[in-house]
Amino acid sequence: MIYFLSDAHLGSWAIERGYAHQKKLIDMLEEMSKDAVSIYMLGDMFDFWMEYFVHDKSKREYHPFCKELRKLAKKGIHVHIFTGNHDLWTFGGLASLTGAEIHTDPTTITRYGKTLYLCHGDGVLPLKWKDIYPRRVRKQIEHFIFLKKLFNSPTLQFLFRCLPPAWGNKIGYSWAKRSRLKELANPCPYKGEKKEELVLFAKEQEKMNNHRDYYIFGHRHIELDLKLESGSRVIILGDTFRQWTYAKLDHHGNLTMHNYEPETGTTEGV
Ligand SMILES: [Mn+2]
Numbered sequence: 001m002i003y004f005l006s007d008a009h010l011g012s013w014a015i016e017r018g019y020a021h022q023k024k025l026i027d028m029l030e031e032m033s034k035d036a037v038s039i040y041m042l043g044d045m046f047d048f049w050m051e052y053f054v055h056d057k058s059k060r061e062y063h064p065f066c067k068e069l070r071k072l073a074k075k076g077i078h079v080h081i082f083t084g085n086h087d088l089w090t091f092g093g094l095a096s097l098t099g100a101e102i103h104t105d106p107t108t109i110t111r112y113g114k115t116l117y118l119c120h121g122d123g124v125l126p127l128k129w130k131d132i133y134p135r136r137v138r139k140q141i142e143h144f145i146f147l148k149k150l151f152n153s154p155t156l157q158f159l160f161r162c163l164p165p166a167w168g169n170k171i172g173y174s175w176a177k178r179s180r181l182k183e184l185a186n187p188c189p190y191k192g193e194k195k196e197e198l199v200l201f202a203k204e205q206e207k208m209n210n211h212r213d214y215y216i217f218g219h220r221h222i223e224l225d226l227k228l229e230s231g232s233r234v235i236i237l238g239d240t241f242r243q244w245t246y247a248k249l250d251h252h253g254n255l256t257m258h259n260y261e262p263e264t265g266t267t268e269g270v
Pocket of ligand 1: 043044084085120122218220
């Protein structure tokens with residue numbers, strides 16, 4: 001089995017009972033490890049991740065999760081972490097802490113006779129997005145692209161890494177908390193086939209003869225399993241802090257969506 005999950009937003013200041021959240025995520029991975037060949041985490045597993053030039057004691061908080069990933073790797077399970085828009089600032093530290101393979105770009109893989117396009121999903125747009133969306137949405141997209149460029153700027157990354165971790169983390173976590181609370185106050189449900197950027201992108205890829213059987217994304221915190229005319233399916237994974245959704249690809253190449261329900265009641269309420 002190959003498992004796909006995303007958007008745990010570990011460490012979020014907007015998620016109460018952070019330890020229980022991490023514990024539930026570990027239990028979920030443990031459950032998957034019973035028959036997993038690979039586990040793909042499609043981004044934003046951390047609400048904020050930055051690797052400074054000096055030692056950051058606060059990373060200790062994530063030791064149970066990192067230890068679990070090491071354990072999975074030891075069992076022979078291939079663990080993959082994609083960076084999202086909250087945790088893109090990794091410069092080798094996350095890989096050495098977890099033993100996972102880190103992906104910073106979208107990837108197409110072939111497994112069990114199916115092709116899968118995998119990426120977090122932030123900034124994924126159809127080519128003609130400027131013609132599709134009204135001015136208000138275009139402005140939002142432009143703002144997002146600007147931020148993405150800023151976050152990826154080597155100079156700014158260098159300067160941020162020079163900060164004392166306590167300062168940098170304060171900036172990072174409070175920014176992330178603001179975006180989480182904003183999302184909770186104004187949830188953005190599925191926009192429909194004609195407007196949802198990820199669906200439009202997948203449709204466009206199909207039209208351009210870049211066929212994939214499955215397009216799998218995170219980022220949106222909504223659950224979607226949509227069949228396109230070409231036969232491809234667009235999967236948006238939901239999240240692993242509120243909905244606890246994930247996808248599973250079996251060895252016949254069938255992909256199914258699931259909800260994680262722990263057997264014991266010790267971690268509910270997260
Ligand atoms: Mn995201």
